Amino acid sequence: MAKNKTILYAAILAFTFIAPFAFPAFGTQLATLWLMIIVALTWDMTGGQMGYNSLGNIFFYGTGMYVAALISIGMVYDIGDYTNAAGGGIYKFTDLQYFGGLALGVLGAGLFCSVVAVVIGYLTFGLRGPYFAIGTLGVAIAAGELVSNWDWVGGGQGIALPVYPGDLDTGKIFFYFLFAAVGVSTFLFAKWLYGTRFGAAINAIRDDEEKADAMGIHTLRYKLYTWAMAAFFVGLAGGISAFQLIHFEPLESAYQTINLGIFMVVCVLLGGKGTLWGPVIGAILFHLFKEVTWNYLLGWQWVALGALIVVTVVYFQDGVMGYLMHRYPELFGIKVDEKTREEVA
Amino acid sequence: MDQILGNIGLLFEFPVVNLKIVLDGIMVGALFALAAYGLALVWGVMNVKNLAQGDFVISGGYVSWYLVQNGFPALLGVPIAFIVMWGIGWVVYKLVISRVIERDLFTSLLATFGLAIMMAQILNLLFGSDTQSVDLGYDVLYFFDGFIDVPIAKLIGVLMASALAAGVIIFMKSSRMGQAIRATAQDARAARVMGIDTEKVYAFTFSLNSAICGAAGAIIVMVWVIQPFYGISYSIRAFVIVTAAGLGNLPGVIAAGLGIGALEQYGAHIFGIGYQQAIAVMLLLLVLLVRLIQQRRNRQVLK
Amino acid sequence: MSDIIINVQNVSKSFGGVQANTNVTMQVETGGITGLIGPNGSGKTTLFNSIVGYHPIDGGSIQFEGQEISKLPVQQIARRGLLRTFQQTRIYGAMNGIENMLISLPHRKMKIWDALKTYTREDYERADHLLEFVGLYEKRMLKSGDLSFGQQKLLEFAMALMNEPTCLLLDEPTAGINPTLINGLIDRLKRANTEFGITLFVIEHNMRVIMNMAETIYCLAHGELLAQGTPDEIQNDQRVIDAYLGAH
Incomplete structure (x- = not known):
């Protein structure tokens, strides 16, 4: 497990270094x-x-x-x-x-x-x-x-x-x-x-x-x-x-x-509040969504973003990490009583 | 700095200027108070803090403006905006608000913030980002050798705002729905046990709030200007007023509304019109600070 | 005065028109166990809240270790080593037992750079030891919110001990606890007093418990101090008996 983590971090770091050279068009x-x-x-x-x-x-x-x-x-x-x-x-x-x-x-x-x-x-x-x-x-x-x-x-x-x-x-x-x-x-x-x-x-x-x-x-x-x-x-x-x-x-x-000021909150909610990786994942997802809507939804991108905020907040507030944690608690070292698990399921 | 001192000096040199500022403040404040009352209503009944409050106001303004562009008489805009915004409020309630009532307060705050962004952007796409207003074409009354000018349109606006407020008060006091709303605000569970359909009450309350805001917006477009992105400042003002007055305190809300209106006008006079937005927000911070100090004295915090 | 740790003098507190405490005067002796009894609504919890700083008092003075504390906010009082547990237990439900214990480490003894360290081996050992002391060692890895009410109460007690207070105010420590476990709890409270040297001030409804534990007992009724004395004196005090039987 620890070894996997090291590999993961190394891979991310390597990507960080290579990315601007591999995708020069997307530098900004x-x-x-x-x-x-x-x-x-x-x-x-x-x-x-x-x-x-x-x-x-x-x-x-x-x-x-x-x-x-x-x-x-x-x-x-x-x-x-x-x-x-x-x-x-x-x-x-x-x-x-x-x-x-x-x-x-x-x-x-x-x-x-x-x-x-x-x-x-x-x-x-x-x-x-x-x-x-x-x-x-x-x-x-x-x-x-x-x-x-x-x-x-x-x-x-x-x-x-x-x-x-x-x-x-x-x-x-x-x-x-x-x-x-x-x-x-x-x-x-x-x-x-x-x-x-x-x-x-x-x-x-x-x-x-x-x-x-x-x-x-x-x-x-x-x-x-x-x-x-x-x-x-x-x-x-x-x-x-x-x-x-x-x-x-x-x-x-x-x-x-109303731009970055609220985006950062939505990033966190999207990825999962109160977790280390949640904000990172959320920021990536949000940024992708934003770039796609900016390119393809001429004029309506802002409305789409507002809608994303509302939908995230109302329907998906625990975010990606929250969902994973709820679904696979063992991955996060959370011990659940068998009894309560049955109740949840 | 000199200009600021000069402006303050003017207030003492020509006391009648004060009268003009206070009058203007009361007219603005009456409309702020309407939006604030709606906010307090929704806040108190379903514990939802609506940051899109100002955008409902602006939307109402655009409804009225659009009608006038298409040949309707301007005064008819107010009741029609009331009805249209009622419907929009109901839709918003069903889609969004009904799902955040049971959640923590930040959820409702953020969801309505997202809603505010959406509404402002839709208005921007539909009507463009220019400022708009409706000219009623009435005269302006002058008093004190022309020192004070009161456009008749503003007088009509204040009268309509008062009539709307009075109507809402009477409705809340005497109708069965009004009683149900007040019961739900006190204790939703008890109300449910007593056979009140709280879901219906919530939907009604939110629609009513939206409609009040819409009517206020339709009045605002007759006496000032609106613009798709003006919503947030009306939301902030509504929060200032409610924070200052507390929930479920209608006379307090009206008094605070008029007071905030007057303070803003004074601020705009002293510091210049460019600071109007800043003054509205600074008032919010001021009110929060005062309430905070009051609470700290009671060994409490502002929740 | 050195042997009096909490000195309450003529404290009054009203909520709106309701007089919850009227001129209450009492002393808690250092190192002992003092009891506070009284019928429902007699103002016991209000007095506790006044002592630990949850609301301002209308009049009188409250001293802890000879210093006035009636104007201080909650956390400053807690940092002087005066701690309380809640009648409706408050623990961190989303965390497990160990985490609850670690959070309760005495932050008043920490400098900021201590706070920036990770937990030490000793911290964990102390947490384990105290969880064992209250009998929750087996359940230490479970989410605390899933524990029974009685277990949560024990956890809160253990958390308070972890904080190394000088004086601990307990609000009905046996309420909601399985009667078969109560004797064990009395024993633990006494041991906390003798072994850890923590002064206890206890609100209790269960007469058997309080008479077994306390050296001095104060009785409140209708917000006023009705009687004080040793358990024997209180048990035989006609006014206390009347108050409990509702004879006025």
């Missing part, structure tokens, strides 16, 4: 797939493992974009002047400035989002259930609206970043591997985290927070740390996206509440 889509995996995995940290269903994790994605962009620009030019010129093309970046800005910007985005998660979490984690979901959604919408009114960071026009200095195809592969690296790290981090006492504690919060309180578990602290960890990876992903997209604006690409 593959990078986006990793982005979906990252946001789904991090959403599941709070949503699936801790029971706090946020609708506002996209806030960290958008904030990550802005922080990364502002750091990389601010290191070289005055930000106000830069955004005022809005892609006038007069601002040049050397290779060192570009890659240095990218590295510091992306890292800074992750760290900044972590800190912000703690601050916002301190206020919102007193909210439970639907109030938490709506409250976080409110944070994300408010951030988008405020940023689009903030001229210093480009207002509704957004920000245009410098273009990748090499040729176009290397650029695609470069960003693919950035996303893949963050994606693999996120997965490994989550895998490790869920095996620790910390992981058990956030599961306890999900299953019965009042009991966890009564057992003296530092519930608020765990909630804040978990969200900060999730926010870190989303912030990184946002930072990379900013450079990949080159130009982004607040409402449609940064704080895209």
Whole structure:
């Protein structure tokens, strides 16, 4: 069994390395797939493992974009002047400035989002259930609206970043591997985290927070740390996206509440909430569905996506992993009393 | 910043401006209150939090707008939107809502969020993404040397909203269905034991909510503009109002609706019209925060 | 004062118009077993909830180890080592017995980097040992939600012990437990008190159980303290007998 697992992981890793070269036409889509995996995995940290269903994790994605962009620009030019010129093309970046800005910007985005998660979490984690979901959604919408009114960071026009200095195809592969690296790290981090006492504690919060309180578990602290960890990876992903997209604006690409913001939730539900592989599987399925509808359902793709959300939520909420777990509990090491099994069957 | 201070200064220099803002706020708030009342109704009776509330409103607006485009008189749009949206609400209930009632709250929230995306996109495909409105062609009344302008259309809108609210209140108080709805809201199991067909009550309640929203939307299209993607902000406002007022508290909902309307108008006046969406959402966060602090004092959380 | 662990002074609590506790004063001695009895609706569980922080109190003071706790939230009180079990048992139904035990490790003694470790061999051994102590070792791998009510109650007790509290408030530990197992449970409660040194404060309806266990007993009726004393004194107190027979 352990050997099989090693082979599986090795195969996935090998595919990760080969994919962009084997399917060069799909470079950007593959990078986006990793982005979906990252946001789904991090959403599941709070949503699936801790029971706090946020609708506002996209806030960290958008904030990550802005922080990364502002750091990389601010290191070289005055930000106000830069955004005022809005892609006038007069601002040049050397290779060192570009890659240095990218590295510091992306890292800074992750760290900044972590800190912000703690601050916002301190206020919102007193909210439970639907109030938490709506409250976080409110944070994300408010951030988008405020940023689009903030001229210093480009207002509704957004920000245009410098273009990748090499040729176009290397650029695609470069960003693919950035996303893949963050994606693999996120997965490994989550895998490790869920095996620790910390992981058990956030599961306890999900299953019965009042009991966890009564057992003296530092519930608020765990909630804040978990969200900060999730926010870190989303912030990184946002930072990379900013450079990949080159130009982004607040409402449609940064704080895209009804696009990526809800997609990540659907990915997790589709794959199976509260499992390690669920978000990954869900992200792949969802991404496939999305690309297919985008190509073949001209105009109606959004309706199809909305329908997918409704159908997933209403009819298939346990997701792929939930279905497998229910069907073959032994595979997951769950011991069931023979009696209850008969009742289930 | 100077502009903001200037705008605040204006309020003190010309007190009559306050009157205009409050009046505008009350007119907006009356319509918010209708949508919020529907939300509270569905929330209280079947424990479903409907994030597609605003999209029902906008859909109602488009029904009315479409009728006017085809030569119907504008005022007829309101009752027809009520009826059409009743039917749509019933279909939505049967297809989606009836299957999420027994599930946890996040399920209903997410399902209706998906629904909201679908509805907005369908409206976008059918009618395009331009803003639309219906011009009733009535005059504007001026008071205080023209400082305050009250379009007659807005007055008619507020009157229709009040009439609708009054009708719903009387219905809930005196009809057998209204009583059944209230009984189900208190204890669905007890209601079932007493022979109330709760399934029917749920379907009726949701359709009624949809119809109220539709009528509100038909009024909105006469006095402001609508656009396929405006739904979410109406949903958010409805949530703000219900969170502030609590469930099953109709006077509270109306008061909160009018208050939110006025606050928004003040915000728009002070910070500029570009912040209107942001202000609506900030009010939500503010209300949640206030409720949170109240609860923390009771060693409780906001559930 | 050092030998008094919980000091309740003049605590009052009302819900709407209903006065659940009126000027209740009682002390729980360190290291002992103290009982709390009273007819249904006499305010016992309300008092427990006030002590562990589920709702604010209207007046009076509650001290734990000499410090005021009546304004603290639940988890802070729990982290001081004052734990409670629930009348309607609360365990993590989706997890198995071992997982339930491991979650109950005392987080107050953990730094954040301790929390980021995996469970140690000692953690597992302690969990096994305590599950054996309450007689659930055989069932440890089963999903806890599938256990009988009585077994869940024992599991919750074991979880509380795992948390190494200084003081444990038990809300009707024998309710719903098979009568043939009750003697064993009394024995275990006593051993928890003597071997692990945990102070117990117990609400109990079963008179035989409480008279067998407690050194001091307080009796509530209609939210007020009716009587206090040793089991013998309480058993022979006419007011207590009247209260239980409903003679007023």
